[in-house]
Amino acid sequence: MSARLPKMAVRVLIVGGVAALALVTAARRCDKSTPGESEQENPPELSAPAPARTAAAPRPPALLPAPTAAPAGQLNEPQLMARLRSIKDSNPAAAIDLARDGNKRFPDTADAPERASILIHALANAEQRSEARGEAEQMVNHYPDSDWVREIERFTGAHRHRNLRLNDAGEVVSY
DSSP states (O other), X not given: OXXXXXXXXXXXXHHHHHHHHHHHHHHHHHHOSSTTOOTTTSOTTTSOOOOOOOOOOOOOGGGSOOOOSSOGXXXXXHHHHHHHHHHTTTOHHHHHHHHHHHHHHSTTSTTHHHHHHHHHHHXXXXXXXXXXXXXXXXXXXXXXXXXXXXXXXXXXXXXXXXXXXXXXXXXXXXO
């Protein structure tokens, strides 16, 4: 075996030394609290030891924004209903806003009774019981033949006024 190291080993040592120097330099730059701070402003004997640096902890899932493909105002009704169904139990406040937006944008569609039911349950879950009851009264009169109405009647005790109904213009008519 020769006393000289092979050329490849020398290259590895040089590259490793340069990499180590780069890491030390980068670490020293990260340890400085602010650029331009001089040693005289923070004398070593008066400054507290720098806290150990740790990797930044990821934010808790509750603080992360919900993944969305599009803002609620740009969703078509099937997309809005899918999102509403997915958040109705976990986020009542968002479900309330989304259901009300859907009711404004898509009134009297086939999904409207279900959306009203989700809104009523979300209001109840958000401790807004009087609003839930008011929405239930409106729903049972507006969608009297819906299966969703029967569920809301059982849930809230609201029952439709048998001789009154809201017409398409939102007027109360007797029948």
